[in-house]
Amino acid sequence: MTALENQIATTDVVASLDIEMVKNFNGEINRLTEVLGLFAPSIVAAGTTMYTYKVTGELETDAVAEGDEIPLSHYKVDKTPVSTLGIKKYRKLTTAEAILKGGFANAVTKTDSKMIREIRNNILADFFTFLQTGTGMQATFAQVDATLNDKLESNGDSADRIIHFVNPFDIADYLAGAQVTTQTVFGMSYLQSFLGVNDIFQTNKVAKGTMWATPVENIHLYGADFNALADAGLSYTTQDGGLIGVHHEANYDRASAETYVTTGAMMIAENLDYIAKDTIKKGA
Template sequence: MAALDNTILAENIAKAQDIEMITRFNREMDRLTEVLGLFPPEIVAAGTAMFQYSVTGNLNTTTVNEGDEVPLSEYNVTPTQLDPITIKPYRKLTTAQSILKGGYENAIEKTDRKMIGQVRNGILTDFFTFLGNGTGTATGAGLQATLAQATAKIQDETEKNDDFSGSIVYFVNPYDIADYLANAQVTTQTVFGMTYIQSFLGVENVMVTNKVAKNTVYATPVENVHIYGIDFSTLGDAGLAYTTMDGSLIGVHHDGAYNRTSSETYVLSGALFLPEYKNYIVKGTITDPTE
């Protein structure tokens, strides 16, 4: 017998679960790109070689006499190869017993939220590993001086390369900024798992996260941060039908594991946040201003 019209099928419920997880992730991702002004993700094939670069060189300003050959200006772009962009699969299985005992929201929705938060956390962890490859350094007595020195270092480095730093984003440890926040009238918001402060201590775009070590500041131009994602449509052609949305960096699929009387959640991450030019990354060290 054919199913009745408007029957709610199991696959409809699973699809709604997929969309809920994707929407939650994308909402945070969209907010991050909005507040920092990042470019949309660039889609690349899994296995694509990824690089960070250092740019050096100077304009040859030798005076050229009439009719003489113009001397060459020499520039070098030195690449450092990173691991290829890879897919990172995750899976969660929730038994029927736990669903019946704790209810759908506790057993599925809350654990889905936790799972997607930890996937996001993994993406950020990789990003801060890449920030650690930066070649710029700065030191200041206290947080405010360190932010100023990091800014100066970036401006000097970009100007030497006839480039423009534009907007700069700063990453600081919560403990290094806690005393300032206690005595300042600032507005904070949570953006992609970090605390975002739009304007503070004379700089814009401060991100507060424990992924930065205490007494350390990272700074880089916003234009230096690139976002890459894999092509999920290719996986769909092969029968791996992850649910995605426009610009998605992750794919999600819920399914019933009847052989285990359970519900399964699959998440596939193909996201990479990459600060591309190493000499445009500054690691600032905060020293005690009383010493």
């Protein structure tokens, strides 16, 4: 019998699941880049070596007599390899029994959402692990911006904004009696201003008693190129940015529905010297 025109096929349902999962993830990452003011992710090939950069040198300021040769100013850029952009692969299998018992929405779509949240947390955890490889210039909470700006100015640089990351328990007591507006961005609570410090993200990825800060221009987001996977027959639903690929399919051998997620997302701080660490003292 000929299939009905405009019928909704299994492939359509699977495609919509892929699109929804990618949309949810990209919605969160887009909100993060919007708040930070970052550009779109830079796409690089998986396996690309990632570097931090440090520019050294100084301007030649000696006076030049009329007709004399102008001396050269000398600078160099030191590249330090810090990591390799790779992909991370995840898989979830939902049995037919679980779908029949809990319903499709509970068994598949809700667990898809939970899966995406945990993948997001892993991306954040990797970023904060990397952040703590910085030089960690010591500063007090009130002076962390001044410490960073002094370092930047000494190197002939500047920062439009400085982003701060702090453990929620370190400011919970203050927040209880303060009139502040918070919003959730990529799983972190964001405060635009608090105690004279702007752009604060609260996250348990930062150890209690510490705060990390870096210029927003120092944060870079990278994504992997999924085109090579598509050429090999690995078809993922993606969006521009190469941060995540999703594929759902039926597994009749196990009477199950499978969810495959591959990520190529990486956040790094380009200059480790432009990271400040604050030890928050009790009662400070």
